[in-house]
Amino acid sequence: MTPAGGTRPGGGARPAPDCDALVIGAGPAGLTAALYLARYRRRVRVLHDGRSRALGAPMAWNVPGFPEGISGAELVARLAEQGERYGAIIERARVERLARIPESNLFEAVLADGGCYRVRGLILATGVVTNEAMLAEGEHDEAVRTGALRYCPICDGFEHRGRRIAVLGSDLHGAAEAMFLKQYSDDVTLIPKWRVALTSGQRAELAASDVRIEERQLLRLAHRGGRIEVVLAGVAEPLIFDTLYPALGSEPRSELLAGLGLDGDANRCLPADAFAEPLMPGVYGAGDVLAGLDQISTATGQGAAAATRLHNWLREGEGHAMADQR
Protein backbone atom coordinates (compact mmCIF):
# COMPACT_ATOMS: atom_id res chain seq x y z
CA MET A 1 0.00 0.00 0.00
CA THR A 2 1.29 3.50 -0.75
CA PRO A 3 2.66 4.99 2.49
CA ALA A 4 1.00 7.85 4.34
CA GLY A 5 1.03 11.18 2.54
CA GLY A 6 1.60 9.63 -0.91
CA THR A 7 -0.36 12.30 -2.76
CA ARG A 8 0.49 13.48 -6.25
CA PRO A 9 2.75 16.44 -6.76
CA GLY A 10 1.17 19.66 -7.89
CA GLY A 11 -2.42 19.14 -6.70
CA GLY A 12 -5.02 21.16 -8.58
CA ALA A 13 -7.78 19.97 -10.93
CA ARG A 14 -6.93 17.98 -14.03
CA PRO A 15 -8.68 18.34 -17.37
CA ALA A 16 -9.25 14.67 -18.36
CA PRO A 17 -10.33 11.71 -16.20
CA ASP A 18 -7.46 10.58 -13.99
CA CYS A 19 -8.89 7.10 -13.84
CA ASP A 20 -11.97 5.07 -14.72
CA ALA A 21 -13.00 4.37 -11.17
CA LEU A 22 -12.26 5.91 -7.81
CA VAL A 23 -12.87 3.78 -4.75
CA ILE A 24 -13.05 5.67 -1.47
CA GLY A 25 -12.06 3.38 1.39
CA ALA A 26 -9.36 0.76 1.83
CA GLY A 27 -11.19 -1.68 4.05
CA PRO A 28 -12.45 -5.10 2.93
CA ALA A 29 -15.21 -3.54 0.77
CA GLY A 30 -13.11 -0.95 -1.07
CA LEU A 31 -10.09 -3.21 -1.57
CA THR A 32 -12.23 -6.02 -2.96
CA ALA A 33 -13.92 -3.56 -5.31
CA ALA A 34 -10.47 -2.38 -6.44
CA LEU A 35 -9.29 -5.95 -7.00
CA TYR A 36 -12.28 -6.70 -9.22
CA LEU A 37 -12.00 -3.42 -11.14
CA ALA A 38 -8.27 -3.93 -11.71
CA ARG A 39 -8.96 -7.43 -13.01
CA TYR A 40 -11.60 -5.92 -15.32
CA ARG A 41 -8.62 -3.91 -16.64
CA ARG A 42 -9.96 -0.62 -15.32
CA ARG A 43 -7.67 2.19 -14.21
CA VAL A 44 -8.64 2.21 -10.56
CA ARG A 45 -7.42 4.30 -7.65
CA VAL A 46 -8.26 3.75 -4.00
CA LEU A 47 -8.13 6.67 -1.57
CA HIS A 48 -8.25 6.12 2.18
CA ASP A 49 -7.46 7.94 5.40
CA GLY A 50 -6.11 4.93 7.27
CA ARG A 51 -9.19 4.31 9.41
CA SER A 52 -10.51 0.93 8.32
CA ARG A 53 -12.33 -0.67 11.24
CA ALA A 54 -10.88 -3.99 10.15
CA LEU A 55 -7.46 -2.76 11.29
CA GLY A 56 -8.81 -2.84 14.87
CA ALA A 57 -9.90 -6.49 14.74
CA PRO A 58 -7.17 -8.46 16.56
CA MET A 59 -8.45 -11.73 15.10
CA ALA A 60 -11.44 -12.63 12.95
CA TRP A 61 -12.58 -16.24 13.02
CA ASN A 62 -15.61 -15.96 10.77
CA VAL A 63 -13.93 -14.94 7.52
CA PRO A 64 -14.66 -17.74 5.06
CA GLY A 65 -11.52 -19.64 4.05
CA PHE A 66 -9.46 -18.82 7.15
CA PRO A 67 -10.17 -21.69 9.58
CA GLU A 68 -7.33 -20.61 11.90
CA GLY A 69 -8.60 -17.01 11.89
CA ILE A 70 -6.88 -13.94 10.47
CA SER A 71 -6.18 -10.55 11.99
CA GLY A 72 -7.99 -7.64 10.39
CA ALA A 73 -4.68 -5.90 9.66
CA GLU A 74 -3.31 -8.93 7.86
CA LEU A 75 -6.48 -9.33 5.82
CA VAL A 76 -6.36 -5.66 4.75
CA ALA A 77 -2.66 -5.98 3.84
CA ARG A 78 -3.35 -9.12 1.78
CA LEU A 79 -6.28 -7.53 -0.05
CA ALA A 80 -4.17 -4.44 -0.82
CA GLU A 81 -1.34 -6.59 -2.16
CA GLN A 82 -3.77 -8.59 -4.27
CA GLY A 83 -5.29 -5.47 -5.85
CA GLU A 84 -1.91 -3.83 -6.44
CA ARG A 85 -0.73 -6.98 -8.21
CA TYR A 86 -3.29 -6.21 -10.95
CA GLY A 87 -2.54 -2.50 -11.09
CA ALA A 88 -4.84 -0.87 -8.54
CA ILE A 89 -3.24 2.26 -7.07
CA ILE A 90 -3.78 2.69 -3.34
CA GLU A 91 -3.10 6.10 -1.90
CA ARG A 92 -3.46 7.53 1.56
CA ALA A 93 -5.47 10.76 1.27
CA ARG A 94 -8.67 12.00 2.88
CA VAL A 95 -11.44 12.92 0.48
CA GLU A 96 -13.01 16.16 1.62
CA ARG A 97 -15.73 16.59 -0.98
CA LEU A 98 -17.27 14.94 -4.03
CA ALA A 99 -19.04 16.75 -6.84
CA ARG A 100 -20.43 16.13 -10.26
CA ILE A 101 -18.67 18.23 -12.86
CA PRO A 102 -21.37 20.09 -14.80
CA GLU A 103 -21.68 19.32 -18.50
CA SER A 104 -19.32 16.38 -18.32
CA ASN A 105 -19.73 12.75 -17.38
CA LEU A 106 -17.11 13.08 -14.69
CA PHE A 107 -17.01 13.30 -10.92
CA GLU A 108 -14.50 15.30 -8.96
CA ALA A 109 -12.97 14.21 -5.65
CA VAL A 110 -11.36 17.05 -3.72
CA LEU A 111 -8.74 15.96 -1.21
CA ALA A 112 -7.88 17.42 2.17
CA ASP A 113 -4.49 18.55 0.80
CA GLY A 114 -6.22 20.56 -1.94
CA GLY A 115 -5.49 18.03 -4.69
CA CYS A 116 -8.26 16.67 -6.85
CA TYR A 117 -9.07 13.71 -9.09
CA ARG A 118 -11.54 13.56 -11.95
CA VAL A 119 -13.06 10.16 -12.49
CA ARG A 120 -15.75 8.40 -14.47
CA GLY A 121 -17.25 6.30 -11.68
CA LEU A 122 -17.24 6.09 -7.90
CA ILE A 123 -17.56 3.46 -5.23
CA LEU A 124 -18.15 4.70 -1.69
CA ALA A 125 -16.80 2.14 0.79
CA THR A 126 -16.24 4.55 3.64
CA GLY A 127 -17.37 2.37 6.56
CA VAL A 128 -18.57 3.53 9.97
CA VAL A 129 -16.99 4.80 13.18
CA THR A 130 -17.72 2.73 16.29
CA ASN A 131 -18.97 4.60 19.36
CA GLU A 132 -16.43 3.37 21.88
CA ALA A 133 -16.70 2.61 25.58
CA MET A 134 -14.96 5.15 27.82
CA LEU A 135 -11.87 3.65 29.35
CA ALA A 136 -8.76 5.44 30.58
CA GLU A 137 -6.14 6.46 28.01
CA GLY A 138 -4.30 3.39 26.71
CA GLU A 139 -6.65 0.91 28.43
CA HIS A 140 -9.17 0.77 25.59
CA ASP A 141 -6.92 -0.68 22.90
CA GLU A 142 -5.26 -3.03 25.36
CA ALA A 143 -8.70 -4.32 26.44
CA VAL A 144 -9.60 -4.97 22.77
CA ARG A 145 -6.29 -6.79 22.33
CA THR A 146 -6.86 -9.08 25.34
CA GLY A 147 -10.46 -9.79 24.28
CA ALA A 148 -11.94 -8.20 27.43
CA LEU A 149 -13.60 -5.53 25.29
CA ARG A 150 -15.45 -6.69 22.17
CA TYR A 151 -17.68 -4.79 19.80
CA CYS A 152 -19.44 -7.39 17.72
CA PRO A 153 -21.25 -10.43 19.17
CA ILE A 154 -21.91 -11.71 15.64
CA CYS A 155 -18.14 -11.70 15.03
CA ASP A 156 -16.92 -13.30 18.24
CA GLY A 157 -19.75 -14.24 20.62
CA PHE A 158 -18.73 -17.84 19.92
CA GLU A 159 -15.23 -17.23 21.37
CA HIS A 160 -16.77 -15.98 24.63
CA ARG A 161 -19.14 -18.84 25.30
CA GLY A 162 -19.55 -19.77 28.94
CA ARG A 163 -17.94 -16.52 30.13
CA ARG A 164 -19.23 -13.80 32.39
CA ILE A 165 -20.46 -11.17 29.91
CA ALA A 166 -21.64 -7.59 30.35
CA VAL A 167 -23.38 -5.49 27.70
CA LEU A 168 -23.09 -1.72 27.99
CA GLY A 169 -26.19 0.05 26.69
CA SER A 170 -29.27 1.77 28.01
CA ASP A 171 -31.79 1.14 25.28
CA LEU A 172 -33.37 -1.51 23.07
CA HIS A 173 -30.12 -1.97 21.11
CA GLY A 174 -28.31 -2.96 24.32
CA ALA A 175 -31.18 -5.20 25.41
CA ALA A 176 -31.28 -6.97 22.05
CA GLU A 177 -27.52 -7.52 22.11
CA ALA A 178 -27.73 -8.95 25.64
CA MET A 179 -30.45 -11.39 24.53
CA PHE A 180 -28.38 -12.36 21.49
CA LEU A 181 -25.42 -13.21 23.76
CA LYS A 182 -27.53 -15.62 25.81
CA GLN A 183 -26.87 -18.05 22.96
CA TYR A 184 -23.29 -18.19 24.24
CA SER A 185 -23.45 -17.70 28.00
CA ASP A 186 -25.88 -18.13 30.87
CA ASP A 187 -24.24 -15.20 32.64
CA VAL A 188 -25.19 -11.99 30.84
CA THR A 189 -25.74 -8.60 32.54
CA LEU A 190 -27.03 -5.42 30.91
CA ILE A 191 -25.29 -2.34 32.30
CA PRO A 192 -26.94 0.93 31.29
CA LYS A 193 -24.56 3.71 30.34
CA TRP A 194 -26.99 6.25 31.80
CA ARG A 195 -30.35 5.09 33.11
CA VAL A 196 -32.39 2.14 31.87
CA ALA A 197 -34.61 3.24 28.98
CA LEU A 198 -36.69 0.10 28.51
CA THR A 199 -40.42 -0.52 28.63
CA SER A 200 -41.85 -2.90 31.21
CA GLY A 201 -42.49 -5.37 28.36
CA GLN A 202 -38.84 -5.26 27.29
CA ARG A 203 -37.74 -5.69 30.91
CA ALA A 204 -40.01 -8.71 31.23
CA GLU A 205 -38.51 -10.26 28.07
CA LEU A 206 -35.01 -9.82 29.46
CA ALA A 207 -36.09 -11.34 32.78
CA ALA A 208 -37.65 -14.30 30.97
CA SER A 209 -34.31 -14.86 29.22
CA ASP A 210 -32.41 -14.58 32.52
CA VAL A 211 -30.56 -11.42 31.50
CA ARG A 212 -29.77 -9.37 34.61
CA ILE A 213 -30.29 -5.59 34.47
CA GLU A 214 -27.95 -3.55 36.64
CA GLU A 215 -29.94 -0.64 38.07
CA ARG A 216 -27.13 1.13 39.91
CA GLN A 217 -25.42 4.03 38.23
CA LEU A 218 -22.26 3.30 36.26
CA LEU A 219 -19.31 5.38 37.47
CA ARG A 220 -16.29 3.94 35.68
CA LEU A 221 -14.95 1.11 33.53
CA ALA A 222 -11.40 -0.20 33.84
CA HIS A 223 -9.31 -2.95 32.28
CA ARG A 224 -7.42 -5.06 34.84
CA GLY A 225 -5.65 -8.36 34.24
CA GLY A 226 -7.52 -9.15 31.03
CA ARG A 227 -10.94 -8.45 32.56
CA ILE A 228 -13.27 -5.50 32.83
CA GLU A 229 -14.03 -3.88 36.15
CA VAL A 230 -17.35 -2.08 36.41
CA VAL A 231 -17.47 0.49 39.20
CA LEU A 232 -21.02 1.32 40.31
CA ALA A 233 -22.38 4.06 42.59
CA GLY A 234 -22.75 2.93 46.20
CA VAL A 235 -20.92 -0.37 45.70
CA ALA A 236 -17.55 -0.89 47.41
CA GLU A 237 -16.20 -3.65 45.16
CA PRO A 238 -16.31 -3.37 41.35
CA LEU A 239 -18.15 -6.03 39.38
CA ILE A 240 -15.78 -8.16 37.30
CA PHE A 241 -16.61 -9.41 33.81
CA ASP A 242 -14.58 -11.56 31.41
CA THR A 243 -15.91 -9.58 28.47
CA LEU A 244 -17.78 -6.33 27.95
CA TYR A 245 -19.69 -5.62 24.74
CA PRO A 246 -20.50 -1.91 24.36
CA ALA A 247 -23.79 -1.64 22.44
CA LEU A 248 -23.46 2.06 21.71
CA GLY A 249 -23.97 1.97 17.95
CA SER A 250 -21.82 3.50 15.24
CA GLU A 251 -21.76 6.52 12.97
CA PRO A 252 -21.76 5.96 9.20
CA ARG A 253 -19.11 7.92 7.31
CA SER A 254 -21.60 9.07 4.70
CA GLU A 255 -20.84 12.80 4.72
CA LEU A 256 -19.48 12.70 1.15
CA LEU A 257 -23.02 12.12 -0.17
CA ALA A 258 -23.86 15.80 0.34
CA GLY A 259 -21.60 17.02 -2.47
CA LEU A 260 -23.46 14.75 -4.88
CA GLY A 261 -26.79 16.17 -3.76
CA LEU A 262 -27.68 12.87 -2.02
CA ASP A 263 -28.88 11.99 1.50
CA GLY A 264 -28.46 8.89 3.62
CA ASP A 265 -31.39 7.14 5.32
CA ALA A 266 -32.73 8.13 8.77
CA ASN A 267 -29.55 6.69 10.32
CA ARG A 268 -27.38 8.39 7.65
CA CYS A 269 -26.53 5.02 6.07
CA LEU A 270 -26.48 4.41 2.33
CA PRO A 271 -29.33 2.15 1.11
CA ALA A 272 -28.79 -1.57 1.74
CA ASP A 273 -28.81 -2.30 -2.01
CA ALA A 274 -26.40 0.48 -3.07
CA PHE A 275 -23.91 -2.19 -4.23
CA ALA A 276 -26.44 -3.20 -6.92
CA GLU A 277 -28.66 -0.16 -7.51
CA PRO A 278 -26.64 2.99 -8.23
CA LEU A 279 -27.08 6.00 -5.95
CA MET A 280 -26.92 7.96 -9.21
CA PRO A 281 -25.54 6.83 -12.57
CA GLY A 282 -21.95 5.71 -11.99
CA VAL A 283 -22.01 5.83 -8.18
CA TYR A 284 -22.24 2.70 -6.02
CA GLY A 285 -21.67 1.89 -2.35
CA ALA A 286 -20.36 -1.15 -0.45
CA GLY A 287 -19.61 -2.35 3.05
CA ASP A 288 -20.49 -1.09 6.51
CA VAL A 289 -21.61 2.34 5.29
CA LEU A 290 -24.66 0.61 3.78
CA ALA A 291 -27.59 -0.25 6.04
CA GLY A 292 -27.43 -3.90 7.10
CA LEU A 293 -24.99 -6.45 8.46
CA ASP A 294 -21.56 -4.97 9.26
CA GLN A 295 -19.26 -7.88 8.51
CA ILE A 296 -16.10 -8.55 6.54
CA SER A 297 -17.72 -11.19 4.35
CA THR A 298 -20.68 -8.95 3.41
CA ALA A 299 -18.27 -6.06 2.75
CA THR A 300 -16.16 -8.13 0.35
CA GLY A 301 -19.24 -9.52 -1.41
CA GLN A 302 -20.75 -6.07 -1.85
CA GLY A 303 -17.38 -4.71 -3.04
CA ALA A 304 -17.26 -7.38 -5.76
CA ALA A 305 -20.87 -6.70 -6.81
CA ALA A 306 -20.46 -2.90 -6.86
CA ALA A 307 -17.28 -3.19 -8.94
CA THR A 308 -19.01 -5.45 -11.46
CA ARG A 309 -22.00 -3.12 -11.77
CA LEU A 310 -19.75 -0.11 -12.21
CA HIS A 311 -17.59 -1.87 -14.81
CA ASN A 312 -20.65 -2.84 -16.82
CA TRP A 313 -22.07 0.68 -16.55
CA LEU A 314 -18.77 2.03 -17.90
CA ARG A 315 -18.89 -0.55 -20.71
CA GLU A 316 -22.41 0.53 -21.55
CA GLY A 317 -21.12 4.09 -21.96
CA GLU A 318 -18.40 2.71 -24.22
CA GLY A 319 -21.01 0.85 -26.29
CA HIS A 320 -19.79 -2.61 -25.26
CA ALA A 321 -22.41 -4.02 -22.89
CA MET A 322 -25.32 -6.39 -23.38
CA ALA A 323 -28.43 -5.86 -21.30
CA ASP A 324 -28.18 -8.93 -19.03
CA GLN A 325 -24.53 -8.56 -18.01
CA ARG A 326 -24.34 -7.76 -14.34
Ligand SMILES: Cc1cc2nc3c(=O)[nH]c(=O)nc-3n(C[C@H](O)[C@H](O)[C@H](O)COP(=O)(O)OP(=O)(O)OC[C@H]3O[C@@H](n4cnc5c(N)ncnc54)[C@H](O)[C@@H]3O)c2cc1C
Ligand atom coordinates in the same frame (compact mmCIF):
# COMPACT_ATOMS: atom_id res chain seq x y z
C1 LIG B 1 -12.84 -4.51 17.11
C2 LIG B 1 -13.53 -5.02 15.86
C3 LIG B 1 -13.53 -6.37 15.58
C4 LIG B 1 -14.18 -6.84 14.43
N1 LIG B 1 -14.17 -8.19 14.20
C5 LIG B 1 -14.77 -8.67 13.10
C6 LIG B 1 -14.79 -10.07 12.84
O1 LIG B 1 -14.23 -10.88 13.60
N2 LIG B 1 -15.43 -10.51 11.71
C7 LIG B 1 -16.07 -9.65 10.86
O2 LIG B 1 -16.65 -10.10 9.87
N3 LIG B 1 -16.08 -8.32 11.09
C8 LIG B 1 -15.45 -7.82 12.19
N4 LIG B 1 -15.49 -6.46 12.43
C9 LIG B 1 -16.21 -5.59 11.49
C10 LIG B 1 -15.35 -5.31 10.26
O3 LIG B 1 -14.14 -4.71 10.67
C11 LIG B 1 -16.11 -4.41 9.30
O4 LIG B 1 -17.33 -5.01 8.96
C12 LIG B 1 -15.31 -4.17 8.02
O5 LIG B 1 -14.09 -3.54 8.31
C13 LIG B 1 -16.13 -3.33 7.05
O6 LIG B 1 -15.36 -3.06 5.92
P1 LIG B 1 -15.58 -1.71 5.09
O7 LIG B 1 -14.60 -1.80 3.98
O8 LIG B 1 -17.01 -1.52 4.79
O9 LIG B 1 -15.21 -0.52 6.09
P2 LIG B 1 -13.80 -0.20 6.82
O10 LIG B 1 -12.97 -1.42 6.95
O11 LIG B 1 -14.13 0.52 8.08
O12 LIG B 1 -13.08 0.80 5.81
C14 LIG B 1 -13.56 2.10 5.58
C15 LIG B 1 -12.51 2.84 4.77
O13 LIG B 1 -12.99 4.10 4.34
C16 LIG B 1 -11.98 5.09 4.52
N5 LIG B 1 -12.62 6.40 4.54
C17 LIG B 1 -13.79 6.80 5.08
N6 LIG B 1 -14.06 8.08 4.79
C18 LIG B 1 -13.02 8.52 4.04
C19 LIG B 1 -12.71 9.77 3.44
N7 LIG B 1 -13.52 10.83 3.51
N8 LIG B 1 -11.56 9.88 2.74
C20 LIG B 1 -10.71 8.83 2.62
N9 LIG B 1 -10.97 7.60 3.17
C21 LIG B 1 -12.11 7.47 3.87
C22 LIG B 1 -11.27 4.64 5.80
O14 LIG B 1 -9.97 5.20 5.91
C23 LIG B 1 -11.21 3.13 5.55
O15 LIG B 1 -10.10 2.83 4.73
C24 LIG B 1 -14.84 -5.94 13.55
C25 LIG B 1 -14.84 -4.57 13.84
C26 LIG B 1 -14.20 -4.11 14.97
C27 LIG B 1 -14.20 -2.61 15.25
